[in-house]
Amino acid sequence: MMQKFLDIHPEVAAALASGRPVVALESTIISHGMPYPQNLAMAREVEDIIRAEGAVPATIGIIKGRIKIGLSASDLENFAQNRNVEKVSRRDFPLIVAEGKDGATTVAGTMIAAEWAGIKVFVTGGLGGVHRGVAESWDISADLTELMQTNVAVVCAGVKSILDIPKTLEVLETAGVPVIGYKTAEFPSFFTRSSGCQVLRAYDDLESVARLIKIKHEMNLKGGVVLANPIPEEDALDADMINSVIKDALAAADSAGISGKNITPFLLKNIVERTGGKSLVANIALVKNNARIGAQLAKSLAELDQGL
Numbered sequence: 001m002m003q004k005f006l007d008i009h010p011e012v013a014a015a016l017a018s019g020r021p022v023v024a025l026e027s028t029i030i031s032h033g034m035p036y037p038q039n040l041a042m043a044r045e046v047e048d049i050i051r052a053e054g055a056v057p058a059t060i061g062i063i064k065g066r067i068k069i070g071l072s073a074s075d076l077e078n079f080a081q082n083r084n085v086e087k088v089s090r091r092d093f094p095l096i097v098a099e100g101k102d103g104a105t106t107v108a109g110t111m112i113a114a115e116w117a118g119i120k121v122f123v124t125g126g127l128g129g130v131h132r133g134v135a136e137s138w139d140i141s142a143d144l145t146e147l148m149q150t151n152v153a154v155v156c157a158g159v160k161s162i163l164d165i166p167k168t169l170e171v172l173e174t175a176g177v178p179v180i181g182y183k184t185a186e187f188p189s190f191f192t193r194s195s196g197c198q199v200l201r202a203y204d205d206l207e208s209v210a211r212l213i214k215i216k217h218e219m220n221l222k223g224g225v226v227l228a229n230p231i232p233e234e235d236a237l238d239a240d241m242i243n244s245v246i247k248d249a250l251a252a253a254d255s256a257g258i259s260g261k262n263i264t265p266f267l268l269k270n271i272v273e274r275t276g277g278k279s280l281v282a283n284i285a286l287v288k289n290n291a292r293i294g295a296q297l298a299k300s301l302a303e304l305d306q307g308l
Helices: 010-018 038-052 073-081 090-098 107-117 142-149 165-174 206-218 239-256 260-274 278-305
Strands: 006-008 022-025 056-063 066-069 086-088 103-105 121-123 153-156 179-182 201-203 225-228
Touching: 006 010, 006 107, 010 022, 010 056, 022 038, 022 107, 022 278, 038 056, 038 073, 038 278, 056 073, 056 090, 056 107, 066 090, 066 107, 086 090, 090 107, 090 142, 103 107, 107 121, 107 142, 121 278, 142 165, 153 278, 165 179, 179 206, 201 206, 206 225, 206 278, 225 278, 239 260, 260 278
Parallel strands: 006 066, 022 056, 022 121, 086 103, 121 153, 153 225, 179 201, 179 225
Antiparallel strands: 056 066, 056 103
């Protein structure tokens, strides 16, 4: 039934048909997460990294109501510059498809579309989660509820530093989502490598992660797996500096009355300005690092599936 809504790029379709590794990528990071032209350069570089590691990239988005599993070069350019692209999570799919609009998929939206297409690994920058001040706002990202029910592994640098990390991990624990650290026992904090919170397990090899994912699928335990991959040490920002900047950015958002799905793009843009662009450089570095690890994980999982 879902196939009538999907346009799968020929390169992606051929890889899926032959059991080759495919890595899903979101489009919100392009349209709402970074400024032009850095967003376009990042999108191209990430796809190149995945190909260099022997996997096939599948950037996901919606164009004129069609769900695209894999974007062309011109599609990437459009998402990088089009200011009218809407963010698409689970609730938004029927609206954007029915209205024939353009939409950029969030972490949750990309997970859904990846599962529809049969893609098991998804690379992003950072997960959404529980926002600070949740007792007043009740702002909890749909990324977390999606991880409860969608069978896609997500490679990330933790959750965005603007969030309440302990509460986010508590929600993931309640949801039964395994949070695995890649070469770290501590959950990373996006711009920095540590958060003071522990992961469920730490693995030093991706074959073990792939085996966990495969067994979880075979046991029919619904939901994703989070692979937390810290930002490279040389690209990490000073923790005191970035935490102070985030505090000021949150205050600015509160003063401006920014909330809901607009708050994350506002905060990321504000943080870029307050750090003189350093946070953008770090963001790009961690996404590229995640792409490399995600492609390697997809290869390990494809080999397991093929009995190699």
